[in-house]
Amino acid sequence: MSDWTEQLPQAAKDFISGRRVDEVECLVSDLAGVAKGKAMPAWKFGKQTHFHLPNSIFAQTITGDYADMPDGSEFTEPDMILTPDFSTAQAVPWTADVTLQVIHDISDREGEPVKMAPRNVLKRLVELYEREGWRPIVAPEMEFYIVARNIDPNQPIIPPVGRSGRRVMAKQAYSMSAVDEYGRVIDDIYDFAEAQGLEIDGIVQEGGAGQVELNLRHGDPVVLADEVFYFKRLIREAALRHDSFATFMAKPIEDEPGSAMHIHQSVVDMKTGRSLFADETGQETPEFFHFIAGLQNYLPAVVALIAPYVNSYRRYVPDFAAPINLEWGRDNRTTGLRVPISDPQSRRVENRLPGMDCNPYLGIAATMVCGYLGLKEKRMPRPEMRGNAYIASDEIPMTMGDALDMFSECAPIRELLSPEFCDIYEAVKRAEYKEFMQVISPWEREHLLLNV
Structure with missing residues (x-):
């Protein structure tokens, strides 16, 4: 196993069971609870410590439209930093290949938790x-x-x-x-x-x-x-x-x-x-x-x-x-x-x-x-x-x-x-x-x- 797979929970390790992981789904929850993120080859996931998504995912409505920013500012969609929380890694057992899913922590470029993110709201409580x-x-x-x-x-x-x-x-x-x-x-x-x-x-x-x-x-x-x-x-x-x-x-x-x-x-x-x-x-x-x-x-x-x-x-x-x-x-x-x-x-x-x-x-x-x-x-x-x-x-x-x-x-x-x-x-x-x-x-x- 590569180093990152050593950080997986036991159930995810059991699911892999010596097989090669093909894909990793990098997930976050938007305001509606819809899974947003990226899917990438496992070899690429293993070589990076984080990836980016624009903060506009928290301004998207359930129909796919976007709300205006509350302060009236222009929508410049700055990137957020998404870092894997390996304790959340789980199998995706319904796919044809060997796939894992991992929920990610969300911070801004200064390393502070993004306050709009629902998971961060709960962590704050x-x-x-x-x-x-x-x-x-x-x-x-x-x-x-x-x-x-x-x-x-x-x-x-x-x-x-x-x-x-x-x-x-x-x-x-x-x-x-x-x-x-x-x-x-x-x-x-x-x-x-x-x-x-x-x-x-x-x-x-x-x-x-x-x-x-x-x-x-x-x-x-x-x-x-x-x-x-x-x-x-x-x-x-x-x-x-x-x-x-x-x-x-x-x-x-x-x-x-x-x-x-x-x-x-x-x-x-x-x-x-x-x-x-x-x-x-x-x-x-x-x-x-x-x-x-x-x-x-x-x-x-x-x-x-x-x-x-x-x-x-x-x-x-x-x-x-x-x-x-x-x-x-x-x-x-x-x-x-x-x-x-x-x-x-x-x-x-x-x-x-x-x-x-x-x-x-x-x-x-x-x-x-x-x-x-x-x-x-x-x-x-x-x-x-x-x-x-x-x-x-x-x-x-x-x-x-x-x-x-x-x-x-x-x-x-x-x-x-x-x-x-x-x-x-x-x-x-x-x-x-x-x-x-x-x-x-x-x-x-x-x-x-x-x-x-």
Whole structure:
């Protein structure tokens, strides 16, 4: 092996297993969570320490257009320095040749982290926790749909044809038979994950037709965000192998539940190794309640991060398993903030508001920044909700425009995430929102064309 392959994680070394690496994919996440970067021959990758990409990748909208720079400056697209983080190196098991993928760190020419980069935003939050002597722990849950191929955007998305030859129409949550209908896709997800060194806690059928939930282990926020970033790629590839699509849209199918990325978070005292949310007797601590209060007070200001598209707000409707409230409760899935049953050392808060369409780095950062402010401000939350919180009044912005207004006006959030990131994120999202508002939908043509 050459020197650079000695730095690879064991799973990547096992994948190579004495074979020659043909290609390396050098990846970063843009604001949407889309993988950007370069692919190059492995021999060339081994001879260089870094490569360059223009900072304009963070001004690109989901449609491929570009937002204007927030400060009104000309768009000169200076290069950023991308350096491989070898701890993230993984196999690309769906390619014909031996290929590896590596997430890269992003800095400017002075060696400072580029503040617009989503992975750097999350790293900044981790550092803020660590300065206080706290180690944040997260565990994401990924919900997504396996759907029939859809190559005409004017046609609705429908469930796939399952193993039985029938379309997967059952809405049987936790049904093993439902999972078996698209078992070949699930088998490839397991195989790809094993080759990449990714750990899956479990896969279950969710409430929608063709909807699946994949649970990940708990751990370091950046590591887990990297894993979600990788999982989205491998799940899409597994579905394509079987003539179907995997979609992470928040609400891909009418009259079906939306897809969430629930985020469990706890905090550990770095000196003692004990949970910040439990005292010596196992009782809930003031910090536990402060963390919940931070989520209640600041989540409305970060909804633009956890619900980043107009489609995201179609998930926030009553009676479709998506909480639209900021209530908290113990083992109560109707609340936006749920405290699962656990032993004291594993006590955590589950944020059920983020959609699966959010950038994993930014969705996790959004939860962390709210909890951090709660720990610093030491306020108390509202009393626990013990009943059905679905009937509670709406407490979060319900449109992209309102969410962006709240995001831009919250000084504490802007300061902690960095004004540079917040400015470019808002510019990109307003550009996307403006473009969407120029589209006339089939509903408008059907009901307004001749009736108004």
